[in-house]
Amino acid sequence: DIQLTQSPSSLSASVGDRVTITCQASQDIDNYLNWYQQKPGKAPKLLISDASNLETGVPSRFSGSGSGTDFTFTISSLQPEDNGTYYCQQYDKVPMTFGQGTRLEI
Amino acid sequence: QVTLRESGPALVKPTQTLTLTCTFSGFSLSTSGMCVSWVRQPPGKALEWLARIDWDDYKYYSTSLKTRLTISKDTSKNQVVLTMTNMDPVDTGTYYCARTTGPLDYWGQGILVTVSS
Numbered sequence: 706d707i708q709l710t711q712s713p714s715s716l717s718a719s720v721g722d723r724v725t726i727t728c729q730a731s732q733d734i735d736n737y738l739n740w741y742q743q744k745p746g747k748a749p750k751l752l753i754s755d756a757s758n759l760e761t762g763v764p765s766r767f768s769g770s771g772s773g774t775d776f777t778f779t780i781s782s783l784q785p786e787d788n789g790t791y792y793c794q795q796y797d798k799v800p801m802t803f804g805q806g807t808r809l810e811i
Numbered sequence: 812q813v814t815l816r817e818s819g820p821a822l823v824k825p826t827q828t829l830t831l832t833c834t835f836s837g838f839s840l841s842t843s844g845m846c847v848s849w850v851r852q853p854p855g856k857a858l859e860w861l862a863r864i865d866w867d868d869y870k871y872y873s874t875s876l877k878t879r880l881t882i883s884k885d886t887s888k889n890q891v892v893l894t895m896t897n898m899d900p901v902d903t904g905t906y907y908c909a910r911t912t913g914p915l916d917y918w919g920q921g922i923l924v925t926v927s928s
Binding site: 750794806 | 871872909911915
């Protein structure tokens with residue numbers, strides 16, 4: 706199975722900060738990497754697909770980059786509503802796998 | 812408008828078999844490229860992908876759970892069913908179904924399943 710390692714596992718930041726989360730795959734997954742946001746008690750929400758494709762309706766402060774094994778998720782200017790846990794997920798190979806998550810505290 | 816909803820028991824006993832149903836609308840599982848996945852999340856822990864069924868009836872399972880899982884679909888009813896055998900307290904968590912087109916782009920609200928005697 707492909708392992709995804711997210712870093713950091715948690716972070717605390719302030720409104721207006723730039724925040725970066727990394728996701729490293731155990732093997733080359735091309736750009737088959739997605740990012741999700743999950744708020745407490747809610748289902749995950751797809752933010753970015755295929756490493757850098759911003760989903761419709763998702764604010765432009767969210768972005769993603771990378772390919773191969775190393776990926777980055779960035780929030781350019783943190784807003785209060787961005788609190789939650791963020792997950793990367795690969796779909797290059799089945800079984801699909803998720804990273805362990807990054808808990809973001811505003 | 813794509814919607815998915817999970818249904819099934821909230822409480823199961825250890826060793827029992829769990830059967831969950833995902834009822835969806837807004838897309839068809841007979842359409843090429845359409846798939847439905849199941850994902851679970853123990854309380855306070857990370858997401859775990861469990862299984863996927865594709866429009867052409869190909870099925871894929873978690874490596875660690877594949878001996879316990881069965882996924883099936885009823886295209887006419889717009890439903891996907893997941894069964895998990897030999898339930899254990901460590902299987903307690905919220906179970907989600909999600910439309911899968913590559914990414915998991917639409918999710919159900921989830922159903923909390925508790926395994927306890």
